[in-house]
Amino acid sequence: MRLTCPLCGERDRREFYYYGAEDYLHRPGEGASLAEWDSYLHLRDNVAGVVRDLWYHEAGCAQWLVVTRNTVTHEISGVELVAERAK
Amino acid sequence: MPELIAKSALDGRSMNVGGVTLAEVQVGPITSIAVLPGGTKAVAKGLRPLGLSMPEPNSFHERKGARIVWTGREQAFLIGVDCPALEGAAVTDQSDGWTVLALSGPAAVDVLARLVPTDLRLGACPVGRALRTGVNHMNAVILRTGDYAFEIMVFRSMARTAWHELETATHMVAARAGVKI
Known part of the structure; x- marks a missing residue:
């Protein structure tokens, strides 16, 4: 498996660390209900198809990435910098 | 105030095996x-x-x-x-946080191929490239300084480990080429 880091280019899977679903980027705001926190922390869909994950380029540029990939075909259709998204 | 003497991690060590030279270099600030x-x-x-x-x-x-x-x-x-x-x-x-190792020789790229998960052949990595990647499990910055020359920057605390990895790989590449060492 290879990921194309927007900064470093195509790199081997060994350079990256998997964190979890993109949901971790959408932290509930102050005063959010317990149900929202429960959903944020624990509730995940187990999708056969396109998912968006957080990966960390730990042996490279040390950027957090959102990777769009297909769990059925293993196709990787997008890699974006989390830092650029926040702009 | 006492005058302090800056010392490098590997004391300027160098070696040459099978046409590959590995040496610690001083790069200044x-x-x-x-x-x-x-x-x-x-x-x-x-x-x-x-x-x-x-x-x-x-x-x-x-x-x-x-x-x-x-x-x-x-x-x-x-x-x-x-x-x-x-x-x-x-x-x-x-x-004082980094150690820089120079690796050169026609087989230098083969030595790094054993340790680095990135394509460092000249076509994919021309002179002037600086890659943040890994040398085995160490984070490193690898500079392509010449057709047959690299500089590898590692954390100073990893200097001896990096030396050991590169020295071992250099011996392996030389052995494979049938060079008497």
Whole structure:
């Protein structure tokens, strides 16, 4: 498996660390209900198809990435910098 | 105040096996320049007297003994010269935090191929490239300084481990080529 880091280019899977679903980027705001926190922390869909994950380029540029990939075909259709998204 | 003597991690060690030379090199001051949001123009202005600019990702530039190396998003290392006063960036001295190893020879690329998960052949990694990648489990910055030459920057605390990995791989490559060592 290879990921194309927007900064470093195509790199081997060994350079990256998997964190979890993109949901971790959408932290509930102050005063959010317990149900929202429960959903944020624990509730995940187990999708056969396109998912968006957080990966960390730990042996490279040390950027957090959102990777769009297909769990059925293993196709990787997008890699974006989390830092650029926040702009 | 007592006069302190700077000592490198490996005491300038060097070796040559099978036409591959591995040596610790002294590169002088290393300064990290991390551009703050909105600081791009100010940093460009500050670097202009050196004839340098912030490098594109995966590259380094040299000018009159000064070198600037891309080390991450909005970040670079200025090496070999004292850093001028810079507005618009977080500037930190990293000089004693790094060890630099020079690896050269026609088979240097084969030595690194055993340790680095990135294609370092000349076609994929021409002279002037600076890659942040790994040497086995160590984080490293690898500079392509010549057709048959690399410089490998590792954390100073990893100097002896890096030396051991590269020395072992160099011996393996030499053995494979049937070179008497």
